[in-house]
């Protein structure tokens with residue numbers, strides 16, 4: 658079987674971690690290359706959309722997290738053949754992209770005062786609102802503590818993004834925020850205890 662090769666920066670982030678977790682969970686061997694952030698200008702122009710992650714497979718290169726996640730999930734039996742379940746999965750990945758774009762302004766801003774202000778605006782306008790949307794979405798659609806009633810890439814994605822906001826590395830984000838979203842808190846805590854993930858190196862890297 659052709660081997661999948663994933664490429665990302667030299668730090669962990671949900672965009673790459675969900676791909677790695679999905680493949681590793683299914684026991685699919687893959688290559689992984691990390692590009693040092695400091696060398697990025699040398700590599701950027703060579704990427705099809707000037708961004709990472711990218712995936713090499715069967716002599717082609719592919720990109721965009723949502724597309725790659727669907728592909729890896731499909732290979733890993735973490736997607737679904739049921740159209741209702743598929744569209745639930747897609748909405749969770751879109752949610753992850755959306756909240757990321759919204760916080761990204763404050764992450765990218767180099768001026769510390771402006772960055773702080775942008776983070777405040779994100780928290781006031783978007784953070785609780787977008788977690789509220791996911792809480793309601795989970796309440797409405799989930800079953801058995803999974804977004805589609807069985808483990809899928811939707812769970813891996815939501816879990817990884819929640820983990821990011823709970824990491825304590827995002828300034829001004831009070832990690833007690835999750836208490837306002839009891840369904841997501843319960844979902845997150847259950848997923849974190851999943852023995853099949855806990856034994857994976859990919860999972861341990863995220864938790865440490």
Ligand SMILES: N[C@@H](CCC(=O)N[C@@H](CS)C(=O)NCC(=O)O)C(=O)O
Pocket residue numbers: 670672701707708709710720721722723
């Ligand atoms: N549309 C892309 C967005 C990926 C993205 O924003 N990647 C960031 C790192 S998380 C990146 O490559 N930043 C460097 C740059 O844009 O020059 C996706 O869905 O994967």
